Amino acid sequence: MFYVFGLICLTIFSYANASFPYYGTKIGSLKRLHHGVSGDVYAVDSRTIFVKKFNYDGDAPAAYFYVGSSNKPSNEGGYRLRDERGGTASLTRRYRNKDITLTLPEGKTLKDIKWFSVWCDEFAVNFGDVSIPSNLDFPRPQKINGLNGVHGVKSDNIVIVDAQTLLVPNFSYDGEAPDAKFWVGQGERPTPNGLRIPDENGKENPLRRYDRKTIVLTLPDDLTIFDIGHFGVWCEAFTVDFGHVLISKNLNVPPSLKMLGISPQSKLNCEVLYDDLAFEVRWAVAGESIVVQLVAKLDNNEYMSFGISPDKDRSVMIGSDVVVAWVDQESGKGYAQDYYLEDKSQCSGKRGSCPDINILENSNSIRLLNAAMVNGYSIVTYQRSLNATDKLDLPISITRPEAVVWAIGPLNERKETSFHTHYTKRTHYVDFGRQPTWNCPMPEGSKSTDHEVDESIEKDDDSQDQVYQAGTKPPTEDPKPEEEYYEGHAEALQGNKRRQDYDSNQKLSQQRPVPTPKPVANEIGAWDIPAIQCFEPEDGVFYAQMGPTGGKHGYSAITGHVGWGISWYINGLLIPEIHVVRGKTYTFVVEGGNNPDIPAKYHPFYITDDPVGGYEHKREEEKKDIRIFAGVHRSRSGQITPTGVGRLCNWTPDVDGPPADDYQSFGAYQRTLTLKCDPGEPGVITWKPDRNTPDTVYYHCFTHRYLGWKIHVHDSCDDSRYTGSENHAVRVPIPEDNSAEPSIRHETKMESALPRPSRKAY
DSSP: OOOOOOOOBBOOOOOOOTTTTSSSSEEEEEOOOOOEEEEEEEETTTTTTEEEEEEEESSSSSEEEEEEEESOSSTTTTTOOOOSSOOOOOOOHHHHHHHHEEEEEOOOOGGGSSSEEEEETTEEEEEEEEEEOOOOOOOOOOOHHHHHHTTTOOSSSOOEEETTTEEEEEEEEEOOSEEEEEEEEEESSTTTTSSSEEOSSSOHHHHHHHHEEEEEEOOOOOOOOGGEEEEEEEEEETTEEEEEEEEEEOOOOOOTTTGGOOOOOGSSSSEEGGGTTTTTEEEETTTTEEEEEEEEETTTTEEEEEOOOSTTTSOOOOEEEEEEEOOTEEEOOOEEEEEEEEESBBBBTTTTTEEEHSSSOOOOEEEEEEEEEEEEEEEEEEEEEOOOOSOOOOOSSSSSSSEEEEEEBBBTSSSOBOOSSSSOSOOOOOOTTOOOEEEEEOOOOSSSOOOOTTTOOOOOOOOOGGHHHOOOOOOSSSSOSSSSEEETOGGGOSSSSOOGGGTTOOOOOOOOOOOOOOOSSSSSSOOOOBBBTTTTTTTTTEEEEEOOGGGGGGGHHSSSOOOOOOOEEETTEOOOOOOEETOOOOOEEEEEOOTTGGGGBOEEEEEESSSSGGGGGGGGHHTTTTTEEESEETHHHHTTTEOOOOOEEEEEEOSSOOOOGGOOOHHHHHHHHHHEEEESSEEEEEOOOOTSSSSEEEEESSSSSSOOOOEEEEESSGGGGGGOOOOOOSSSSSHHHHHHOOOOOOOOSSOOOOOBBBBBOO
């Protein structure tokens, strides 16, 4: 009942990486016939083909990927495949040593086909093909024995889903031991030299009690099932084996998505519908159906609705086909109902905004999969057909964007919709068939899931072959994401999946926060962060680094917006307001990370008139109204790329110290922070505000929203309002047991010469 997707910790022994690269069972190499077609073809599982280093010149008018059961390649009786992006158009672009993953048509497996080809429909020409043997032993999930040991450790037969993913059905453990961990190692029996494996929530804390819970575990980093000989539960503090199973060396299982170069979070789509209530729609197309997840911060007895407009070019409520969903906050029970909106009135008999079943018997086309309340967020997941299954339904296109409608409002006494309080006020399009893209806030440190933020999406158990098509993560019964990712977890900013030394006794913290809405008016009391005045620093050099948001006294209290766990620190200060003067050149030494493959380590710095930030993930119509003043380069074609990138430096709190909320001043909290930098060079951008620069602009992260704050631009620096004493008093009440301390500006000394400043983009 799942969509499933799949640190090496350095210990006394090390694991070999001989299993990498692994792409499945090799079928053969494409014959080189025309247009430079070449590549090695692998069977990933029964319905998935992987082509390593695919080449094609892109010059043919109507080339497609085809498979077929005839004796030789032909479009007659053949089946056209979607491309690696899920598109249906012909292959007009050029491929050069590109790794691509393709899925067979619904209902077809590698047993049903004899060849794979790049075929030109217009001229009926085979550009290159490979034969598929009838006796091909393609990879598939494998069952091994279940757990059975002490402390109630027990499970049904474990399924090795792929080379890095284990599904443990009906797992039980009494939770009484002090330091039990999921454990793997070489050889037939557990030893202290093994590796602890993060639990189903990505954490390495001692295991809690489990009562017949089905869980999915992912082997870290490059570790695979081929590198280990056993899996089980081990008490690390007392070196006791609570129960383990052997893992055969000859398992023919699929490679993981990671081994194919596919980022798990890239397989799930997400769009923000209404930012103030964190209303998001997430989806994954699977065959002829679509799985949709709605997430919002709702009051009790409120609904959220989302659906298809009857007008393909405009968001029109009347005549739309929507799903109305909510979670009863007292019982925790969730609901998803198929609605037809005949008009804007409440449902009366069969007229108005009514559930389909009120109008037509047996017309509910929605299947509720999962519902949960997580940290005050209503999360409802449902499935429906892409096609219209009755006259009240509208089909969902995956070949062109659809105009959609949404609303939030109260339920009436019959648990039906009342008039909405928030709704679609302009035309909103969703491209359901696009290459999966996450256009929602990405909590730091999540590779999914973030993210893994789709943890309540479920699916029938009869299609493990669609593991690679949907790419979503299985549900957890009691997800408990943290309110804020960073606070109290100094190691979190180093990424969720990285190498650690066991002797360091450091814990990996992987949180799964759901997106949060704009907060209500601040009632906590913000720290007093001294502004950087227009006369300082004298050389006009600012050091931009990352650090924690500061809990309830920090980012959210200062800005009125919820931060995502980390924020910009300028010269050691948490999001200070900066005052600058027109005509003076300023230099920003940027140390926000330069690894675009790891969101937690990639925060390009830029200056803009947009108060939100996160330019990269904005819609095209939003980008048109935004100006960027520094930190990007615009190519002749109009492509914008960030230039404010450099090594990652984090102001890191003491993991053993009190939380940020306990400090009454930023100065006191600041003295607990330690600056830790990755190897490498900082980035440098320069900026000279001029008469066209607005009075207020913002420094932000190019890839994430709400990490920065304001820059005030002045004509001169002689205005007394902007000249102040260097002694910045702290005006927060001080309890007897905790004295406030003034904040200190820091200037980082770089280990090497600065790189050449990036040129202005525009």
